[in-house]
Amino acid sequence: xxxxxxxxxxxxxxxxxxxxxxxxxxxxxxxxxxxxxxxxxxxxxxxxxxxxxxxxxxxxxxxxxxxxxxxxxxxxxxxxxxxxxxxxxxxxxxxxxxxxxxxxxxxxxxxxxxxxxxxxxxxxxxxxxxxxxxxxxxxxxxxxxxxxxxxxxxxxxxxxxxxxxxxxxxxxxxxxxxxxxxxxxxxxxxxxxxxxxxxxxxxxxxxxxxxxxxxxxxxxxxxxxxxxxxxxxxxxxxxxxxxxxxxxxxxxxxxxxxxxxxxxxxxxxxxxxxxxxxxxxxxxxxxxxxxxxxxxxxxxxxxxxxxxxxxxxxxxxxxxxxxxxxxxxxxxxxxxxxxxxxxxxxxxxxxxxxxxxxxxxxxxxxxxxxxxxxxxxxxxxxxxxxxxxxxxxxxxxxxxxxxxxxxxxxxxxxxxxxxxxxxxxxxxxxxxxxxxxxxxxxxxxxxxxxxxxxxxxxxxxxxxxxxxxxxxxxxxxxxxxxxxxxxxxxxx
Numbered sequence: 423x424x425x426x427x428x429x430x431x432x433x434x435x436x437x438x439x440x441x442x443x444x445x446x447x448x449x450x451x452x453x454x455x456x457x458x459x460x461x462x463x464x465x466x467x468x469x470x471x472x473x474x475x476x477x478x479x480x481x482x483x484x485x486x487x488x489x490x491x492x493x494x495x496x497x498x499x500x501x502x503x504x505x506x507x508x509x510x511x512x513x514x515x516x517x518x519x520x521x522x523x524x525x526x527x528x529x530x531x532x533x534x535x536x537x538x539x540x541x542x543x544x545x546x547x548x549x550x551x552x553x554x555x556x557x558x559x560x561x562x563x564x565x566x567x568x569x570x571x572x573x574x575x576x577x578x579x580x581x582x583x584x585x586x587x588x589x590x591x592x593x594x595x596x597x598x599x600x601x602x603x604x605x606x607x608x609x610x611x612x613x614x615x616x617x618x619x620x621x622x623x624x625x626x627x628x629x630x631x632x633x634x635x636x637x638x639x640x641x642x643x644x645x646x647x648x649x650x651x652x653x654x655x656x657x658x659x660x661x662x663x664x665x666x667x668x669x670x671x672x673x674x675x676x677x678x679x680x681x682x683x684x685x686x687x688x689x690x691x692x693x694x695x696x697x698x699x700x701x702x703x704x705x706x707x708x709x710x711x712x713x714x715x716x717x718x719x720x721x722x723x724x725x726x727x728x729x730x731x732x733x734x735x736x737x738x739x740x741x742x743x744x745x746x747x748x749x750x751x752x753x754x755x756x757x758x759x760x761x762x763x764x765x766x767x768x769x770x771x772x773x774x775x776x777x778x779x780x781x782x783x784x785x786x787x788x789x790x791x792x793x794x795x796x797x798x799x800x801x802x803x804x805x806x807x808x809x810x811x812x813x814x815x816x817x818x819x820x821x822x823x824x825x826x827x828x829x830x831x832x833x834x835x836x837x838x839x840x841x842x843x844x845x846x847x848x849x850x851x852x853x854x855x856x857x858x859x860x861x862x863x864x865x866x867x868x869x870x871x872x873x874x875x876x877x878x879x880x881x882x883x884x885x886x887x888x889x890x891x892x893x894x895x896x897x898x899x900x901x902x903x904x905x906x907x908x909x910x911x912x913x914x
Contacts, residue, residue, distance in 0.1 A: 424878065424885045426637050426892055428545055428899065435546025435903075442907045445575040447479045449540060449904060451897040452642075455486045455533070456649045458498035462913035470495045474526055477597065479573045481526050485533045487650035489524045500657065501650045504770055504804075506782060508796075509762045512839035515794035516663070517785045518654055520647070521773050522805045527593075529806035530647070531559075531633075532566035534676045537642025538631040539570055541896050544903040547629075550576040554599065554628040556621060558614045561586045562806055563633045563674065568598035579628070581617050583610050588813045611721060615869065635724035635869070637889050639676035645893045648683025651801050659799060666794055667692030667732070668801040669784035671777050672704070675726030677803055682730055682886065684801070692732040692792075696784035699736040699845055704857050706736075721864040724871065727886050728858040729879075735787045736845040737780045741837035743818060745779050747825045748833040750808055750815050757830035775811055778804035783841055791843045855880070 441447075454460045461483050472478050473494040490496030502521040508514050522530040539555060542548035548555065554577040557567030564580035571578035577599045582590065584603035594601045604613040611634070618630050633639045655665055665688050668681045672695045681693035695704060702708040703721065722728070748754035749771035758768055774782065781802040789800055808815075819825065847853065858880055865871035879885050904910045 424637075424875075424882070424888050426541055426641065426889065426896075427547070428541060428892070428895060429547065431546035433546070434549040435544070437549055437551045438543055438546060439903065439906050441550050441575050442903070443909065445479060446909065447574060447907065448482070448909050448913075449544065449574075449900050450483045450485065451900050452645050452893045453897055454483065455646045458483070458486055458488050461498075462910070464913040466497060470497065474524070475528070477569075477572050479575075482536070482570075482573050484526050485536050486525075487520060487530070487647070491521075491524045501653050503654050503658075504767075504773065505658070506785075507764060507767055509764070510758070510767060510838070511782070511786050511789075512841070513786055513789040513794065514796040515666070515785075515789035515798045515800055516658075516796070517782065517789070517800050517802065518658055519774075519778070519782065519785075520650060520654065520801070520803045521807075522778075522803065523773055523807040523809065527562070527565050527569045528809050529562040529566065530677070530803070531562040531805070532569055533642050533646055534633060534639040534674070535563060535566035535570045535631065537640075538633065538636040538638035539567070539574065539576070540900065541638055542629065542631075543574060543576075544896075544899045548576075550574065552627050553577070554579055554626060556618065556628050556630040557581065557598075558618050558630065558632055560611065560614075560673070561590050562810075564598075565590060565594060567631060568594060571599075572597055579621070581614055583614070587811050589810050612864075612868075615864075633674040633676060634721070635865070635871075637725055639674060640679040640725040640727075641889055641892060641896075643676045643679040644683050644890050647677060647803070648680040651680055651684055652687060654801065655799070660797070662797045663799050664797060665691055666792065666798045666800055667694060667788060669694035669696060669735070669781060669788045670803060671696045671737070671780045671784065672723065672726060673777070675723035677805070678726065678731075680803075682727055682890070685730060692788070693730055694733045694735060694784055694788045695726070695731050696735045696737055696780060696787075698780075699738045702736040702845070703860070704734045705845065705847055707860065722857060722860045724861060724865050724869075727879075728854050730886075731854060731857070732849060733788065733791070734847050734849060734857070735784050737783045737787075738837075738845075741783060741841070742776055742779045744829075744833040744837050745783075746774075746776060746808075746811075746814070747818055747822075748830055748838070749774060749779070751825040751830075753826045754830045754833070757827055757834065761834065772808040773804050775804070775806040775808055776814075778806065781805075783838075786838075786841045787843055787846055790841065791846055791848075
């Protein structure tokens with residue numbers, strides 16, 4: 423069955439309702455995330471006194487792309503995005519990037535985690551009074567899951583590779599109930615899966631929210647990120663502009679679900695899936711290790727709709743690291759200014775974390791491959807910001823030496839303006855099927871899925887649309903849950 427299971431478990435649901443009543447929890451709907459004007463005025467007033475990252479249940483209502491970009495007390499406005507100018511990207515195409523920094527936790531994965539946990543909570547499938555929520559990730563998703571768990575009064579276990587940034591671990595130690603570091607880094611997803619199986623066999627009462635297979639991740643991005651991108655296009659497209667496609671590193675393949683939403687609105691648009699050149703799984707059935715924090719590899723996520731993917735690109739992690747330094751070292755910023763990059767753009771470059779830089783490069787490759795012009799628009803996402811990677815700047819300085827004007831010039835010419843269409847493949851039907859079939863090795867042989875469902879993902883034309891259609895049903899369950907908790911009535 424493709425749909426997210428929404429079977430009601432009355433006894434567990436009753437306990438979840440009582441817990442929410444005790445902890446002052448009101449849960450937002452997908453509709454409110456897409457349109458914060460639907461949030462009751464009283465809740466918006468309470469948010470004016472709450473910090474963006476505070477462990478306060480009202481911050482559930484800040485799981486939206488439309489937060490005012492301030493650290494505390496902000497309201498709501500338009501979708502947070504920036505346009506990367508041609509002086510920076512080296513291509514005439516307009517590249518528009520949604521900004522993830524202004525979510526609680528500083529990354530949009532807090533929304534993906536919400537999409538996984540909340541349907542289980544409001545149906546009573548997950549019992550916050552007895553169970554632990556387990557969040558396996560290469561970094562931002564487990565942070566989002568731990569944060570959502572704290573706001574929803576759930577115990578949590580965060581799992582992430584030991585090689586992730588120091589900032590991630592320091593923050594998790596304060597928020598998650600337990601933090602487990604697995605061997606390796608971004609490339610070691612199987613080790614995370616292995617730890618999940620170990621926890622399953624431990625006898626603990628827990629539920630594992632594996633972002634790579636949870637359709638709540640897909641649905642949240644389809645409904646919320648997809649709609650946010652539509653709003654950006656509505657505000658930014660000029661009379662002669664054409665939306666051409668979205669370019670994204672796949673990671674869990676949650677964010678790329680927004681491409682399914684956009685392709686339904688713009689059938690001629692493209693969906694570009696990107697990965698690390700040092701581990702090109704989609705492109706070349708590859709293996710290896712890389713340094714683009716925030717994306718996993720060596721498998722094809724269960725929730726990736728390969729049938730709808732048009733291009734695969736691979737990004738050199740050396741380029742990402744070098745550009746990170748170009749954007750954040752004083753000499754790099756000074757050189758960009760000399761080359762005509764506007765100061766207001768330079769001031770915003772800290773909005774691009776490692777995966778954001780990779781997404782930018784993917785958009786550039788896409789623009790060069792199709793020879794896009796000044797009236798062509800490409801969308802991408804800045805998952806997080808350098809706020810989560812400050813220690814990496816000093817680490818790179820220690821490893822690679824000082825970053826001066828010479829290094830800045832080389833980086834801009836070689837890695838940014840010099841980005842090419844190498845390591846890119848436009849997928850035919852047969853090539854899409856090849857990539858899709860790679861799901862077998864992870865999900866059937868290792869994770870207990872069935873070959874029949876792999877076939878259904880490919881041949882059942884209602885498989886993905888059935889999931890897409892569940893947002894209203896989940897919203898109805900959330901609304902009913904809130905009504906039984908009884909707190910929402912004071913705001914109506």
